[in-house]
Amino acid sequence: MTSLDKPTTEDTSADDARAVTEAALFEAFGGVRGMVETVLPGLLFVSIYTVNKDLHMSAIAALAVSLVLVVVRLAMKDTVKHAFSGVFGVGFGVVFAMMTGNAKDFYLPGMLYTLGLALAYIITAMAGIPLIGLMLGPIFRENLSWRTRNPGRKKAYTKASWAWGLILLAKSAILFPLYWWADTTQLGWVLVALKIPPFLLAVYLTWVFLAKAPPPIDVFAEMEAREREKEEKEEKVEGEAAAAAAEPGGRHRRED
Template sequence: MSSTAGGERPEGDEGVESRDASESPAPDAADFGRQLAAAAEKSGLGALARDEKLSGRDLLVAVGGVRGILEALLPGLVFLVVYSSLTSFGDVDAQSALVPALVASVGLAVVFTIARVVVKGQPTQAIAGLVGVLASAALALWSGDARDNYVLGFITNAAYALALLISLFVRWPAIGLIVGFLMGDGVAWKQDRRKYRAAQFLTLVWIGLFVARLAVQVPFYLVNNVEALGAMRLLMGVPLYALVLVFSWLVVRAVYPSSARSAE
């Protein structure tokens, strides 16, 4: 692996332009990377990235912990169960079933938020989840269509995919910025051909995650299959996120070997 400490510039790397070695890194990109890494550190991703062995505990923390997983999954699950039960077995039309399903979902999100505040935990995640649930519920109530409860999720996934794609086009892959600062590498990874290509690859992988969610879920929205849409939203949420996170950890550990292996 080439090293920036020796001042050497890898040759034949079409992905890294020759002027990168002589120019200082763009301050905006570096600052943005620090902000992304700081947010990732608070979420537990920092410990996971630096852990030389994949710890189940660190992985659990990185995906939000038990409470965070429940906060992410249960409101959507309750909405789906109540709505499906009323429309399938309760002799209630879809529009009449919408309100009780939304009330149950929003009510549970409120309970989670209050619980965070009462136990003096970090309420930020619960509040963010509550805002998302409220906004989605408001949109569904406004349109009177249960499937619109999932529209904001489409917008969020599209926005993430677009932002990551732009980072590739400007040659500052966002995953590289996050990993670089989490691993204490700053922006030096951009001068290392192997790390730069790994950053490009992982950024593409995460783009694939967000695009896959849209590719699977949007067709169910278009055919008005709320039950299948809700089920796919749950399956492609935390579980798929955790799988991509583990894969990313494997790639990061491959290009950032342990100190013992580096010394050897």
Template sequence: MSASKQSTQRKRTGLGALAGAGDHAGGDAGEDFSVIEAIGGPRGVVESMLPGVVFVVLFIATNDLNLTIGVSAALAVVQVIARLIQRQSVMGALSGLIAVGICLVWAWKSHEARNYYMLGFLTNGVYAALLAVSLAVRVPGLGLVIEFIRQMPTERFRAWFRDWMDDKALKRAYMIITALWLGLFALRLAVQVPLYVTDHVGALGVTRLIMGIPFWALAIWVSYLVIATPLHRHKAAARAREATE
């Protein structure tokens, strides 16, 4: 894969898609930016959701935790093998396999199906805490991530940091989307933890699916709408400065 293709793929996946948001601001923004591609494409969506769907459906149908764990684990492995056979990138499927593996081991060791979702609670809690701290110190966490993806500060970190932090409009946009993502993680915990505590595994599984990829896609799309214009103007100003130097 060429460097240009790798860059394009990076920008169109997850938060990397937001790093290229300024490139698509304007009349063709809706055509260039795809939420489906930003969350991994149709296949990536299916691979992300399928183990969770199988887990909750099979457990509700059989109430057999060992069978549910075995089938879910086999499915995650098959997804990686399919990628290997087709000679496609396995990083997404492999990271998914590791995450599913941790969840399944947690449920198996504790003998409680609800603990399949414990890793998700921990990661959402950590993300929410980090974003809350970043808002408190007025350094938007999403801004750090997007700017790091957009232009990795291999040197002159202070200049890189001040470049986007001193742009009031861009910083404000980053603060808004950081608050948005903090709200997303907090909402997930507020809705799902009570279901975990009361051991409503079926309802918890369905809620996790609804608040998973669909919420992620919505957050990416809204974030794109918020930052596209200020990021485009920031990039244009940077190019103008370079042209005069």
């Protein structure tokens, strides 16, 4: 292998940064299992409702599969935040639909949540505290250091938040007219079809922005280093005091 073929330290660092970014995004958004848990209840609801138009059976089946997903997570001792969020979303949808008797209302809480989240991404990006940075900062072990100490990452988080906000806003612009004009099955199938592609696009753009940004500042490592330095100084002072006390003059001074 020639010197030109050998990877440089800079290339290796860039690859490491991309790998860390991919892992963090995978953890934050649940990965493949998280996507399945997001899609499956709504898919089951619209499938059953398309066949028999039975609101109660469709709603109960969707809620049941959400609970099963949580139980599976618990049995595998895995994180349950994505599964629990799915249960709450489905639960609100079931309550809305049962109260109004309109099957389309099963989707309304999720649609309102999507619209609210889109506005939150956009507003926080405009305010200089992008939501995606607040979400990913702890995962990257940088907390809020990107706000004041790492302007390149703040810029990347701002771009990513704009991307998420505009993508979710576009999704809402498609779904809300369908809520008013389409029937339940049409709305349901379109909603299921729009679950994954916009999400993957937003995650991909976030990865692109962060992969080009400066590496995160590991504030936890900094705190640990300060703690070690403090302990070392204390041990040094104690050692010097013990050494001074062990000297003959030191013993005499102590006795005096």
